[in-house]
Each structure stands twice: as structure tokens, then as C-alpha cells.
Amino acid sequence: MRRRKPNKDLSDLLAADIRAGVYSPGSWLKQIDLQRRYDASRSEIRKSLETLFTKRIIRYEPNRGYYVHREDGAATDEIRDIRIMLETSAAEVMVEKVQQDQINGLYTLAQRFVDQIRSDKIMEIYETNIAFHTALLATSGNASLVDLISELRLRTPPAPASQWSSYARIEKSGQEHFAMVDALADKDAARLKAVIRAHIAQSDN
Amino acid sequence: MRRRKPNKDLSDLLAADIRAGVYSPGSWLKQIDLQRRYDASRSEIRKSLETLFTKRIIRYEPNRGYYVHREDGAATDEIRDIRIMLETSAAEVMVEKVQQDQINGLYTLAQRFVDQIRSDKIMEIYETNIAFHTALLATSGNASLVDLISELRLRTPPAPASQWSSYARIEKSGQEHFAMVDALADKDAARLKAVIRAHIAQSDN
DNA sequence: GTGCTCAATATTGGCACCAATTCAGCAAAT
DNA sequence: ATTTGCTGAATTGGTGCCAATATTGAGCAC
Structure with a gap:
């Protein structure tokens, strides 16, 4: 489990990991996994996912979750x-x-x-x-x-x-x-x- | 209490109301008030606020909340x-x-x-x-x-x-x-x- | 009256749990 | 062989509660 620097914004960290290819395109970003990986609270995760969705870095489907954008x-x-x-x-x-x-x-x-x-x-x-x-x-x-x-x-x-x-x-x-x-x-x-x-x-x- | 059309995204509705001047610049967008006004769940409200914050339509201070942007x-x-x-x-x-x-x-x-x-x-x-x-x-x-x-x-x-x-x-x-x-x-x-x-x-x- | 301390109050943010939804697998029927 | 329907598992999303934090106001010393 990776610990995160308190000052660094979680959504930036997540974005960097996505960009670095940690998550393969099309894969689901499961909240529980992210929670464990970044040692963050559920609300923090939800907030960051919503941020990245608004920035169009990831996609979202209701009741299904967020996933890494397939390159278009x-x-x-x-x-x-x-x-x-x-x-x-x-x-x-x-x-x-x-x-x-x-x-x-x-x-x-x-x-x-x-x-x-x-x-x-x-x-x-x-x-x-x-x-x-x-x-x-x-x-x-x-x-x-x-x-x-x-x-x-x-x-x-x-x-x-x-x-x-x-x-x-x-x-x-x-x-x-x-x-x-x-x-x-x-x-x-x-x-x-x-x-x-x-x-x-x-x-x- | 205003009911919201199911199809319309809550953050869009909120943005429209902010734009229409429903909330005066500088005022706090209290989650409980929004919850009542739009008949939405707490998570929906939090999500929409985060969306509008990412879009820079509103501002945010940790542990204080979201507020309407003072014109800059x-x-x-x-x-x-x-x-x-x-x-x-x-x-x-x-x-x-x-x-x-x-x-x-x-x-x-x-x-x-x-x-x-x-x-x-x-x-x-x-x-x-x-x-x-x-x-x-x-x-x-x-x-x-x-x-x-x-x-x-x-x-x-x-x-x-x-x-x-x-x-x-x-x-x-x-x-x-x-x-x-x-x-x-x-x-x-x-x-x-x-x-x-x-x-x-x-x-x- | 002014400034300080501290308690009361209000609000956000985190947590645990439950309901709702989707999906995969499998079995039965055609 | 394909379709249909069911069931269980996995996951998201909602709710209530509580802790953490910030604000307000009252009381008090000076």
C-alpha cells in the first residue's frame, strides 16, 4: 500500500498514476481498491474520482463506477x-x-x-x-x-x-x-x- | 422545495441557479440547505459541489465548505x-x-x-x-x-x-x-x- | 467599553452499514 | 445450440451517526 504525502492532492496523484499507465485503459477504478492503494477514506476517493471525471480524465457510468478512458x-x-x-x-x-x-x-x-x-x-x-x-x-x-x-x-x-x-x-x-x-x-x-x-x-x- | 427533473443533472441545475443569482456572491452553499432545496441525497450534493468546484464555478475551503465565487x-x-x-x-x-x-x-x-x-x-x-x-x-x-x-x-x-x-x-x-x-x-x-x-x-x- | 477565554452551536467530513443495481455463471427450457 | 430466467456475488450509492473543525456569543477580568 502506498502512502501519500499529506500535502499532495489525491486527485493529482491518481491522475499521475493513470497517466503513467498504472491502470490499463478501460479498467474499472474500484473504490475499495483505491481506498487501500492510497490509504484514503471513501469520501476522499469519491471526491477525487468525481474531480477527474469533471476534468474528463476518466469516465463514469451510474451504478457501475469510474473507468479509465479508452483513447479516442x-x-x-x-x-x-x-x-x-x-x-x-x-x-x-x-x-x-x-x-x-x-x-x-x-x-x-x-x-x-x-x-x-x-x-x-x-x-x-x-x-x-x-x-x-x-x-x-x-x-x-x-x-x-x-x-x-x-x-x-x-x-x-x-x-x-x-x-x-x-x-x-x-x-x-x-x-x-x-x-x-x-x-x-x-x-x-x-x-x-x-x-x-x-x-x-x-x-x- | 423544488423537485428536480430526473434527467437533468443536479450540478447543471445548481450552476443555473447560481448564474441566475439565487445565491448571492460570497454566500455559503450549506449542504443541508441544498439537500432540502433540491430534494437530493447528501452524496449527490457533495458530488455536484465538487463538480462545480472543479469547473471553477464555486470555491471551496476545507472544513468550511463551498461558497459562491466573488466576482474577480x-x-x-x-x-x-x-x-x-x-x-x-x-x-x-x-x-x-x-x-x-x-x-x-x-x-x-x-x-x-x-x-x-x-x-x-x-x-x-x-x-x-x-x-x-x-x-x-x-x-x-x-x-x-x-x-x-x-x-x-x-x-x-x-x-x-x-x-x-x-x-x-x-x-x-x-x-x-x-x-x-x-x-x-x-x-x-x-x-x-x-x-x-x-x-x-x-x-x- | 475592550479584549480574552471558554463553552455552546453549527457545519463539514469520515465511517460503517444497508439498499439498490449490475453482472456473471449456470441451469432449464425450447 | 441458443435463449431465458434465476441466483449469488460484487460494487456502487444512500443514510444515519459521530468526530473534527470552525464560528458565535456569553461571561469575565481589566
């Missing part, structure tokens, strides 16, 4: 298109509002990402990637946007870092990160948009 | 900007994918809206407005996008139809609806974007 290609594409719309639109705001210290921070994160590629700590690479994209979006000054994209990212198929397509693709991602920061520093919205679109369309990140 | 001007502006990003981006897809029968349907809805302006059934006008915008977005072919915007609309301050700014503004909205359909029929993405941006920026809809 069409919906995944739609979410990806939405992210492209949002992040390319945000690019215009970003070039206007970005501050020099934010650009410096982004360079740092982009560099950390490429530095980590050689190590095979996939989870760390994944997290640095997220951190980069979050910091990039934050330069738009729209906190709600940052939150929204984070949620959308979780709706995406549960098979992220664990099976990143290829080493070459990760390298390319690293380069694209730098390309984004460069375009941002040059305040070249069109170029930034183009890079972001291509980057998300690959949909590894 | 900054966040409202951010959501509005996000909607502008999404709906103007979608405009490009819309002009590509729209079908003739959808254009006809949009004209019908736009006409219904202006027809209803004279009647003072504000709730119906509000619903027609929503129906129009939903149908407009649907022409993008992205169902997830339609859902997402619906959710974003609910996050917006709880004071919508009940106090629509002015009669003149509603008339203007009606005209803008037609302008949108015209631009869409002409497949003029730039014009469509401009109208949508102006329309949402007024943020009455």
Missing part, C-alpha cells in the same frame, strides 16, 4: 487543435508583454531540457518540458490560460513520457524550444507561431 | 481573452468547413434572436443567444471546442442575462449575429474574426 483518436486531435489555436494566439500577446528576465528563464529551461536528454530519466525530461511550456505561456500574462492548457494537456491520451516516440524527436523538441525563445526575444510573432504550431502538431510534448 | 475582474478579463483567442482562431476553420445547411440554421437562430428582443423574456433571449453561438462554433467541426467554450462561458461572472447592459446593446448583438453569418457565408475569415472579436469584447453574450 478524434477527441485527441480536437484537443491538439485547440491547443494550437490557444498557444499560437497567445504568441501575439507574448511578444508584446514578455520581459527580459522571463526570456532568460526560458533559455535556462530550454538548456536544462537538452542537458537532460542524454540521461534517461524520462520523468525528469518530461517535467522540464512541461516547465518550459508553462513558463513560455506565462509570458502572456494570462494565468487562466496557463491553467487551462495544463488541464487540456491532461486530457490528452494517457501515454506520454513513458513511450516518447523517438530519441530523434526529443532532440528536435529541444531545438524547437530554443527556436521559440529566439523568436520570442526577436518579438517575431509570425515565426513564434509557426514554431509553436509545428511543435504541438508533433504532439509529443 | 482580472480572471474575468482573462477568460474573455481566451474566448477571443479560441473563437477567432476557430473562424479560420469555420469558413473552410461550413456547410450550407448550417448557414441556413444560423440565419434562423439570428432571426429568432432579433424577434425575441421585443419580448422581455430575458431567459429565452439568453438561451437563443447561446444556441446561436454554439451552432456557430459547431461549424468548426470541433466538438471538444464547443464543450470547452460552454464551460468557459460558465466561469464568467454570475450576472448574465439578469442584467444585460442595455437594450441598445442587445440590438447591436442581434446585428452582429447577422454580420457573423454573412461573413461566414462569404468565407471571409478576416471579417468574421473582426466581428467575433468585437462581439465577445462587449462580453454581453
Whole structure:
């Protein structure tokens, strides 16, 4: 039985486990099992399941329970298109509002990402990637946007870092990160948009 | 005590009541009161409250409960900007994918809206407005996008139809609806974007 | 009157149990 | 062999109760 850190929200933990593939797609999330696994109360479990259902990370059928979403290609594409719309639109705001210290921070994160590629700590690479994209979006000054994209990212198929397509693709991602920061520093919205679109369309990140 | 239709989801009903101003901003949503008012079980209430919290329609403090969100001007502006990003981006897809029968349907809805302006059934006008915008977005072919915007609309301050700014503004909205359909029929993405941006920026809809 | 302590009160959150529902397996009938 | 119907098991969802927590108000010292 895994003990859970008191501060960490249970629904986040559950979402991370789903994303990590602990529960196979289509399998039922039985409340009793979860209760034991996370050492949580029944109400906590019910609450977390309802949260994840509202966030569309899992599905629900009355009197049957919650189960892990079977990947739906069409919906995944739609979410990806939405992210492209949002992040390319945000690019215009970003070039206007970005501050020099934010650009410096982004360079740092982009560099950390490429530095980590050689190590095979996939989870760390994944997290640095997220951190980069979050910091990039934050330069738009729209906190709600940052939150929204984070949620959308979780709706995406549960098979992220664990099976990143290829080493070459990760390298390319690293380069694209730098390309984004460069375009941002040059305040070249069109170029930034183009890079972001291509980057998300690959949909590894 | 209000009885609830079995088919209607309780959280939607609650959200509608919050939006309609049944609960004043900042007031606590006491579980016992809700239980009585909606003739629901305690678990149903807890579930719905958690749903609305996840959707950011209400707030929550542990051991204190859920309460109606006090309007936050900054966040409202951010959501509005996000909607502008999404709906103007979608405009490009819309002009590509729209079908003739959808254009006809949009004209019908736009006409219904202006027809209803004279009647003072504000709730119906509000619903027609929503129906129009939903149908407009649907022409993008992205169902997830339609859902997402619906959710974003609910996050917006709880004071919508009940106090629509002015009669003149509603008339203007009606005209803008037609302008949108015209631009869409002409497949003029730039014009469509401009109208949508102006329309949402007024943020009455 | 002001500030402090402490008890009374109200509300949420957790728990154990029970009812309701669904499902799998199996047997009987066609 | 397929269908139908039944029964038992597993699971969710509802209920009542109680503990934990927060709020309120009264009493009291100063």
C-alpha cells in the first residue's frame, strides 16, 4: 500500500498514476481498491474520482463506477487543435508583454531540457518540458490560460513520457524550444507561431 | 422545495441557479440547505459541489465548505481573452468547413434572436443567444471546442442575462449575429474574426 | 467599553452499514 | 445450440451517526 504525502492532492496523484499507465485503459477504478492503494477514506476517493471525471480524465457510468478512458483518436486531435489555436494566439500577446528576465528563464529551461536528454530519466525530461511550456505561456500574462492548457494537456491520451516516440524527436523538441525563445526575444510573432504550431502538431510534448 | 427533473443533472441545475443569482456572491452553499432545496441525497450534493468546484464555478475551503465565487475582474478579463483567442482562431476553420445547411440554421437562430428582443423574456433571449453561438462554433467541426467554450462561458461572472447592459446593446448583438453569418457565408475569415472579436469584447453574450 | 477565554452551536467530513443495481455463471427450457 | 430466467456475488450509492473543525456569543477580568 502506498502512502501519500499529506500535502499532495489525491486527485493529482491518481491522475499521475493513470497517466503513467498504472491502470490499463478501460479498467474499472474500484473504490475499495483505491481506498487501500492510497490509504484514503471513501469520501476522499469519491471526491477525487468525481474531480477527474469533471476534468474528463476518466469516465463514469451510474451504478457501475469510474473507468479509465479508452483513447479516442478524434477527441485527441480536437484537443491538439485547440491547443494550437490557444498557444499560437497567445504568441501575439507574448511578444508584446514578455520581459527580459522571463526570456532568460526560458533559455535556462530550454538548456536544462537538452542537458537532460542524454540521461534517461524520462520523468525528469518530461517535467522540464512541461516547465518550459508553462513558463513560455506565462509570458502572456494570462494565468487562466496557463491553467487551462495544463488541464487540456491532461486530457490528452494517457501515454506520454513513458513511450516518447523517438530519441530523434526529443532532440528536435529541444531545438524547437530554443527556436521559440529566439523568436520570442526577436518579438517575431509570425515565426513564434509557426514554431509553436509545428511543435504541438508533433504532439509529443 | 423544488423537485428536480430526473434527467437533468443536479450540478447543471445548481450552476443555473447560481448564474441566475439565487445565491448571492460570497454566500455559503450549506449542504443541508441544498439537500432540502433540491430534494437530493447528501452524496449527490457533495458530488455536484465538487463538480462545480472543479469547473471553477464555486470555491471551496476545507472544513468550511463551498461558497459562491466573488466576482474577480482580472480572471474575468482573462477568460474573455481566451474566448477571443479560441473563437477567432476557430473562424479560420469555420469558413473552410461550413456547410450550407448550417448557414441556413444560423440565419434562423439570428432571426429568432432579433424577434425575441421585443419580448422581455430575458431567459429565452439568453438561451437563443447561446444556441446561436454554439451552432456557430459547431461549424468548426470541433466538438471538444464547443464543450470547452460552454464551460468557459460558465466561469464568467454570475450576472448574465439578469442584467444585460442595455437594450441598445442587445440590438447591436442581434446585428452582429447577422454580420457573423454573412461573413461566414462569404468565407471571409478576416471579417468574421473582426466581428467575433468585437462581439465577445462587449462580453454581453 | 475592550479584549480574552471558554463553552455552546453549527457545519463539514469520515465511517460503517444497508439498499439498490449490475453482472456473471449456470441451469432449464425450447 | 441458443435463449431465458434465476441466483449469488460484487460494487456502487444512500443514510444515519459521530468526530473534527470552525464560528458565535456569553461571561469575565481589566
